[in-house]
Amino acid sequence: MKDLYDVIVIGGGVVGSAIARELTRYQLKIGVLEKNEDVCYETSGRNSGVIHGGFAYDPGTLKAKLCVEGNRGFDALTEELDIPFIRCGKVLVGNTQEDMENLKRTMKQGEINGAQNLVLIDEKELHELVPTVVGKFAMFSKNSGVVDPFIYTIALAENAVQNGAEYFLGHEVTAIERKDNVYEITAGEKVFRTRFVVNSAGLGCGVTSDMLGIKGYRVIGSKGDYIILDQRTGKDLSMPVYPVPSNTYMGIHVTNTTDGNVIVGPNAVTVSDFTYYGVPQENMDYLAESASDLWPCIHKPDYIRNYSGILPKWVDENGVIQDFKIEMREDIAPNAINLVGIESPGLTSAVPIGKMVVSMIAEKETLIPNENFNPRRKGIARFEKMSNEQRAQMIQETPDYGEVICRCQKVTKAEILQAIHNPLGVHTMVGIKYRTRAMMGRCQGGYCQMRIEQLLEQECGLKPEDIRYNRADAWILTGKVREEGN
Amino acid sequence: MNKKDVIIIGGGPAGMAAAVELYNQGIHDILILEREKMLGGILRQCIHDGFGLTRFGTTLSGPEYIDRFIQIIKEKGIAYKTNASVIELKADKRVTAATPEGLLEYQAKAVILAMGCRERTRGAVTDAFFQTNQEGIFAAGNVLHVHDLVDFVSLEAEAMADGVARYLKEGSLPECTISVNAGDGVNHTVPQKVLPGRDVTLSLRVSRRFRDVNLVIRQEGAVIKKKKLRRAIPAEMLTVSLKASEFTGKGDLEVQIEC
Numbered sequence: 001m002k003d004l005y006d007v008i009v010i011g012g013g014v015v016g017s018a019i020a021r022e023l024t025r026y027q028l029k030i031g032v033l034e035k036n037e038d039v040c041y042e043t044s045g046r047n048s049g050v051i052h053g054g055f056a057y058d059p060g061t062l063k064a065k066l067c068v069e070g071n072r073g074f075d076a077l078t079e080e081l082d083i084p085f086i087r088c089g090k091v092l093v094g095n096t097q098e099d100m101e102n103l104k105r106t107m108k109q110g111e112i113n114g115a116q117n118l119v120l121i122d123e124k125e126l127h128e129l130v131p132t133v134v135g136k137f138a139m140f141s142k143n144s145g146v147v148d149p150f151i152y153t154i155a156l157a158e159n160a161v162q163n164g165a166e167y168f169l170g171h172e173v174t175a176i177e178r179k180d181n182v183y184e185i186t187a188g189e190k191v192f193r194t195r196f197v198v199n200s201a202g203l204g205c206g207v208t209s210d211m212l213g214i215k216g217y218r219v220i221g222s223k224g225d226y227i228i229l230d231q232r233t234g235k236d237l238s239m240p241v242y243p244v245p246s247n248t249y250m251g252i253h254v255t256n257t258t259d260g261n262v263i264v265g266p267n268a269v270t271v272s273d274f275t276y277y278g279v280p281q282e283n284m285d286y287l288a289e290s291a292s293d294l295w296p297c298i299h300k301p302d303y304i305r306n307y308s309g310i311l312p313k314w315v316d317e318n319g320v321i322q323d324f325k326i327e328m329r330e331d332i333a334p335n336a337i338n339l340v341g342i343e344s345p346g347l348t349s350a351v352p353i354g355k356m357v358v359s360m361i362a363e364k365e366t367l368i369p370n371e372n373f374n375p376r377r378k379g380i381a382r383f384e385k386m387s388n389e390q391r392a393q394m395i396q397e398t399p400d401y402g403e404v405i406c407r408c409q410k411v412t413k414a415e416i417l418q419a420i421h422n423p424l425g426v427h428t429m430v431g432i433k434y435r436t437r438a439m440m441g442r443c444q445g446g447y448c449q450m451r452i453e454q455l456l457e458q459e460c461g462l463k464p465e466d467i468r469y470n471r472a473d474a475w476i477l478t479g480k481v482r483e484e485g486n
Numbered sequence: 487m488n489k490k491d492v493i494i495i496g497g498g499p500a501g502m503a504a505a506v507e508l509y510n511q512g513i514h515d516i517l518i519l520e521r522e523k524m525l526g527g528i529l530r531q532c533i534h535d536g537f538g539l540t541r542f543g544t545t546l547s548g549p550e551y552i553d554r555f556i557q558i559i560k561e562k563g564i565a566y567k568t569n570a571s572v573i574e575l576k577a578d579k580r581v582t583a584a585t586p587e588g589l590l591e592y593q594a595k596a597v598i599l600a601m602g603c604r605e606r607t608r609g610a611v612t613d614a615f616f617q618t619n620q621e622g623i624f625a626a627g628n629v630l631h632v633h634d635l636v637d638f639v640s641l642e643a644e645a646m647a648d649g650v651a652r653y654l655k656e657g658s659l660p661e662c663t664i665s666v667n668a669g670d671g672v673n674h675t676v677p678q679k680v681l682p683g684r685d686v687t688l689s690l691r692v693s694r695r696f697r698d699v700n701l702v703i704r705q706e707g708a709v710i711k712k713k714k715l716r717r718a719i720p721a722e723m724l725t726v727s728l729k730a731s732e733f734t735g736k737g738d739l740e741v742q743i744e745c
């Protein structure tokens with residue numbers, strides 16, 4: 001008799017992992033099926049990293065409700081899970097009378113939604129907050145913040161695993177059948193049998209919903225490109241700066257990160273190919289030009305990388321973007337929780353979504369608490385963030401903290417080793433990058449990539465030809481140029 | 487806190503050439519801090535040959551060229567630490583390095599920046615002694631500007647070591663009051679400040695390709711040097727030597743390409 005899971009969560013991104021973690025509070029056998037080799041390769045790792053205040057959504061929507069709830073609990077969450085987070089606030093900057101009307105409407109909407117600490121500020125106050133911004137007035141959302149989206153997703157997943165959930169990486173779901181009141185889910189080479197299933201597949205939510213038999217959701221992709229600026233620009237941006245928004249599009253903004261970089265973007269282009277993440281030059285030029293009106297500190301010598309992300313948006317027949325859909329369709333797919341269109345503010349709302357999914361399962365059966373549940377997870381101690389006294393101490397205890405591997409971000413061998421031996425068993429180069437910040441600096445891995453690759457070989461018993469950059473087919477080395485003795 | 491006369495950050499071609507020259511001038515209280523497991527810097531990965539043609543009259547691979555310096559370092563017992571990453575340098579010349587043996591702190595009288603360049607040269611402003619705008623902190627090699635020929639790196643580092651030796655002996659260096667300005671067709675020059683009364687060699691790169699032009703140096707409007715260039719490209723560093731007697735005015739030097 002094959003293993004029977006209580007719940008299989010399809011998609012191990014920030015929402016899927018938050019769901020899995022919430023489920024581990026109960027005595028349930030949980031499996032998470034993630035198509036990629038790590039948990040934050042798609043939308044969860046390709047966004048602005050902003051924890052939103054909750055004012056940008058139509059009142060009465062799940063987006064509004066879950067965002068406000070998520071924002072409120074975020075300090076406690078980041079403390080529990082050791083996630084980098086700065087509740088720096090955010091400004092929406094305006095210049096015209098129309099902007100002012102919009103901001104007043106936004107504030108009203110925010111108040112209705114329960115978003116707190118929204119205040120209109122004048123030019124003087126604006127420049128006290130962000131001296132470098134160009135604008136006449138702004139709405140200041142004190143509760144907004146920025147988070148490291150990689151560590152956030154990884155921390156949720158690691159804590160879920162710590163508490164007993166099983167993660168299956170590199171397992172894309174290709175078929176779902178229902179037999180004898182049980183779901184049979186084909187993923188990778190395996191068939192998983194489970195009583196409950198959660199569709200938290202993000203970009204794959206439409207396809208997965210179809211597999212469950214819940215057809216008809218129209219899901220479009222909204223692709224946004226970003227430019228990453230060197231850390232030397234971080235001193236010029238203390239909080240995200242946005243232009244006055246509409247309810248469907250945030251506008252080209254600039255965002256500080258928890259590590260002192262600045263990201264410029266995103267734009268928004270509708271796409272149907274959810275696998276293409278290239279960033280065209282003209283898009284970068286457009287981003288820089290647009291955002292420079294607001295924040296004239298964007299210079300090409302500071303560009304260190306670019307990236308893009310795609311948001312899965314559920315739209316109606318007229319192309320109007322809909323709210324989050326979190327449903328159980330007992331008539332079509334019993335015991336299946338279907339999440340469709342979880343786009344922004346998905347990052348902020350992840351844990352409240354998790355709690356909502358759990359409560360939906362709890363309506364169908366009594367859940368027994370897991371006495372051993374531990375909500376706390378410890379991350380890798382970062383040399384870069386320590387004082388010299390702490391560093392000296394750390395090196396005494398663990399000499400590998402004295403060997404700097406990534407010079408740009410001051411990441412030591414001890415951190416790389418801890419990252420390699422991570423609870424999810426991720427062994428890609430980018431997996432190490434997201435867990436330590438190695439390769440994220442000015443030289444983008446020019447110096448340390450080779451050293452990280454050697455450590456992966458050594459620690460995991462891998463041949464050079466086995467090592468992948470990020471995806472399953474992202475081989476780095478194909479073979480020796482010359483054999484020894486030639 | 488360990489005291490040192492000279493801390494050299496980087497044990498590659500520039501750092502080692504500087505160390506050897508300093509040693510030859512009687513300065514022995516030197517320490518090279520190198521972040522890799524071995525000395526050699528970028529030359530360890532330059533496996534093609536062509537190195538050393540100017541300096542040694544023979545062509546060597548990168549590792550062979552640098553090995554000549556490593557041998558001298560070892561023979562003379564010049565102090566160096568590998569696996570040592572400098573993580574902090576203060577204006578008062580305190581240097582902090584992370585090593586598996588511990589966090590090490592030094593107080594140096596002079597510091598030499600010879601870290602080479604990974605991604606981009608940041609190009610410190612240097613004077614005729616290769617001193618940066620921070621007193622007692624010097625720079626040479628790829629960290630200052632990217633070189634084509636390591637032979638010139640060695641020469642530059644030796645010239646810098648002269649400056650360091652004088653700095654240690656006299657406690658300070660005279661202020662280089664004459665700026666060298668890169669004009670039309672010239673990308674940059676090293677050094678950017680020179681001292682009246684002291685011979686100097688300027689290294690520079692042109693900003694685009696030129697054929698049959700003149701490299702012209704003017705001081706106070708008057709041409710003090712003209713060098714015919716049959717062909718000049720940005721990829722090849724050029725040098726031009728100026729004797730002290732050639733620039734006796736007080737004004738800045740303007741360096742440019744003229745047809």
